[in-house]
Amino acid sequence: MSTHRCDIAIAGGGPAGAFAAILLARAGYDTTLIDSGTSPDRIEGLSPRVVDTFRRSDLDPAVLAIGPRLPRRSLWSGKTDSGNGEHIVSRRRFDQALRDAAADAGAGLITTRAERLTAAAKGASVRLADGSTIEARLVIEARGRRAPMAAGRLRGPATIALSGFTTTTPGATPATAVIPVPEGWIWCVDDGDGKRWLQLSADADAITDAGSADALCRRMLDDDTVIAAIGPTETDFSPALHRGTDSVLVAPEFDPKLPRIGDAAVALDPLSGHGMFFAVSSALAMVPIADALLNGDAETIDYARRFYADRIVGTFYRQVRVGRDFYRLEERYAEEPFWAKRRDFPDDMPAYGVVTEPQVSIAVVVEDNRLVEREILVTPDHPGGVARVAGVPIVAALRELAAAETPIQESDPPLISGADRAQTAAVIAWLAERGLAGGADVRPIEGGRKV
Ligand SMILES: Cc1cc2nc3c(=O)[nH]c(=O)nc-3n(C[C@H](O)[C@H](O)[C@H](O)COP(=O)(O)OP(=O)(O)OC[C@H]3O[C@@H](n4cnc5c(N)ncnc54)[C@H](O)[C@@H]3O)c2cc1C
Known part of the structure; x- marks a missing residue:
């Protein structure tokens, strides 16, 4: 061969x-x-x-x-939120x-x-x-x-997505919707021409054969909140695709x-x-x-x-x-098996480390397509850390601002070292939003290296 x-x-x-x-x-x-x-x-x-x-x-x-960005309507926790959008692809x-x-x-x-x-x-x-x-x-x-x-893999609750096309009345504005129901949640995409994609996420244990999958879809789609949000779905809807989504x-x-x-x-x-x-x-x-x-x-x-x-x-x-x-x-369904299992995985730790004030850490970052070790600024709104703002190393800029005898400005020299006027303005504006416009004597994170 x-x-x-x-x-x-x-x-x-x-x-x-x-x-x-x-x-x-x-x-x-x-x-x-x-x-x-x-x-x-x-x-x-x-x-x-x-x-x-x-x-x-x-x-x-x-x-x-x-495809173009479609508006996304979310009905999570019983509240309607239409602030987000997504681009649809086949x-x-x-x-x-x-x-x-x-x-x-x-x-x-x-x-x-x-x-x-x-x-x-x-x-x-x-x-x-x-x-x-x-x-x-x-x-x-x-x-x-x-x-x-x-070796050592970690797996969340076994979840399945049941998906397929169905039809709806043409003429609606193309849009997507996310709708929670007691047994899971539904993602719906309307193309505006009467074609609709449905994806129903549910507990994998709820499905034992094709018949139980169809029955589960029926229960989820016949939920009153779903009918109120997207109308009734054809009675013969049967998902063509079953995919694991744990x-x-x-x-x-x-x-x-x-x-x-x-x-x-x-x-x-x-x-x-x-x-x-x-x-x-x-x-x-x-x-x-x-x-x-x-x-x-x-x-x-x-x-x-x-x-x-x-x-x-x-x-x-x-x-x-x-x-x-x-x-x-989604507290309405907290006691339902699908929701109860997913409220506890993987643990009770906060999603982002608790950061109360800006700190400096060291991390490996990509710079000019190379992996390099750099100081990063960890802030309450950037708990993962930031190495550069507008291309300027942010920790060095912060120290320079703190040490400057006259305030560093965005319009007149002196500018931040190595930065032009636009970059200096961007850095100062970014820091001002975080209450750090005058620089800061940032402390290293306890224990040195973060990664
Ligand atoms: C039901 C479902 C809905 C999702 N919806 C979204 C969504 O709306 N938005 C979003 O951002 N993410 C979504 N995701 C996640 C998204 O699909 C994946 O994160 C993404 O596809 C990962 O890309 P990938 O290239 O790593 O893997 P894949 O897209 O799975 O690509 C793997 C490729 O490898 C090929 N392949 C597999 N085995 C072999 C083999 N032995 N030899 C050669 N080729 C092989 C396959 O043909 C495939 O082309 C969804 C996932 C699921 C399961």
């Missing part, structure tokens, strides 16, 4: 793998993307910051088949467009199943369904929820031989609305991580490990705790 060689092979061409392939190919790596092409089509919503990430990476949302078209963009960027595409990923003393390999092998200096695991779980920390440890991105590392409950953002942001970090693993010394490889612990594992805990707090907000 044949062997193909490349710098980087990526198993899985969903948003994480395909976006990583684009960025790695652009960075000059000989990249091969392997996708089975078997992912089912479905409708999902992208948060506006996912679309911004693509724009900043010179990817046109229209070419990626990303995952088949969107994923294919991303893979096409990867090919345009110079990545090789192989449509087949990646059977097995194996680390070797030097590099790693992928065995394909036809028995051939890809040998690479680095293999990235991006097979989403189909990737094997690593929150899973798939790989708590960084594997420098087979690094993971997207759902292959951290798979989130769709309630978070964070899944696709995590997929693309973990792909963004892959260029500096690949540089560290392929060309770096022991220190930069340690940076990659710390970055994973902080940004990847940290995202899991933050997002599941945010989700837990969101489930807790």
Whole structure:
């Protein structure tokens, strides 16, 4: 059987793998993307910051088949909130467009199943369904929820999403809606032309066969609040797609031989609305991580490990705790089994560390596409820390402002060192919003390193 060689092979061409392939190919790596092409089509919503990430990476949302931002109505806790919005995609078209963009960027595409990923003393390999092998200096695991779980995984309550199309009266404004019900919650997307996508999230234990799934959907859709919000649903609605949606920390440890991105590392409950953002942001970090693993010394490889612990594992805990707090907000159903289970996972810790005043910490951050160790400013509204504001290292700026004999201004010299007038203005405005305009003698976080 044949062997193909490349710098980087990526198993899985969903948003994480395909976006990583684009960025790695652009960075000059000989990249091969392997996708089975078997992912089912479905409708999902992208948060506006996912679309911004693509724009900043010179990817046109229209070419990626990303729809316009639709208003999102939430009926959580019995209150109507219409402040948010999301961009709707057909995952088949969107994923294919991303893979096409990867090919345009110079990545090789192989449509087949990646059977097995194996680390070797030097590099790693992928065995394909036809028995051939890809040998690479680095293999990235991006097979989403189909990737094997690593040791020490942590899994939330077993949850399932039942989805499919139905019809409604044409002429409504295209919009999405989120509606909680006693047995779970419903996400509904109306295209305005009478086509409606329904996604019903429920406890996986509530379903034993197709008949019980249909019966569960009927109960959820016939709930009075649902009928009041989106009207009655056709009696023959039967979900075409059943997908597991448990929150899973798939790989708590960084594997420098087979690094993971997207759902292959951290798979989130769709309630978070964070899944696709995590997929693309973990792909963004892959260029500096690949540089560290392929060309770096022991220190930069340690940076990659710390970055994973902080940004990847940290995202899991933050997002599941945010989700837990969101489930807790829905007090009407607190005693229902679906809601009771989700109010307690993963623990009772706050979603964000309790930060009462600005502090300085040290973290590994991405700077000019490299992993570097930097001081970060941790504030009550940025508990994860900020390294730069308007491109200016914020901790150094804060110290300079505190030490300045005459106030540093945004319009006249003196400006913050290394910053132009616009950057100085942006930094001062950002600090003023946090009551720090005059600088601050910020204290290091107890114990030194945060990550
Ligand atoms: C029901 C549901 C609804 C969701 N809704 C939203 C939403 O509205 N908004 C949001 O932001 N997130 C949502 N998410 C989360 C989002 O879908 C994922 O976070 C995102 O798709 C992760 O991207 P990925 O590339 O890591 O994995 P995936 O999208 O799963 O991509 C993995 C790819 O690997 C391929 N593959 C798998 N096995 C193999 C193999 N052996 N060989 C080769 N290729 C393989 C698959 O074909 C697929 O293309 C939802 C998730 C679910 C389950």
